[in-house]
Amino acid sequence: MNVELPFAPVDTIIRRNAGDLRVSADAARELAERIQRHGADLAVEAARRASEDGRKTLQAADFGADPGDGDAIELPIAPVDRIARLEIDDGYRVSTEARVALAERLEEYADGVAAAAAILARHAGRKTVTAEDVETSVRLDRV
Secondary structure (H helix, E strand, O other): OOOOOOHHHHHHHHHHHHOOOEEOHHHHHHHHHHHHHHHHHHHHHHHHHHHHOOOOEEOHHHHOOOOOOOOOOOOOHHHHHHHHOOOOOOOOEEOHHHHHHHHHHHHHHHHHHHHHHHHHHHHOOOOEEOHHHHHHHHHHHHO
């Protein structure tokens, strides 16, 4: 699976949660991959909800969110739109509000994973957040 997200905004998200810790490039890459997987999973669920309602257009409510104006999010909308389409049929459309809602949900998810990864790095006595910290934080959240 190709990563659709540019690393710069993902790096910004992980660094704002890392505080004084350094962040490895691999950590940002791992977080981008995790964001993408999570977004694709959310889109599959959103498509299921739309199908149940007899719609072919995903709406913000299908993602369990009311979209804001999108100005406060780091993640760019165009890659988020591509992420939404990774695992769903081509027949679905994704409304603008749904793209913004998904971007907001993904950024909340990324903040949570990044914050937990920083805690893990500090607990291990390291000064750098690594890809392993990101992997572990995702795994622990699913338990």
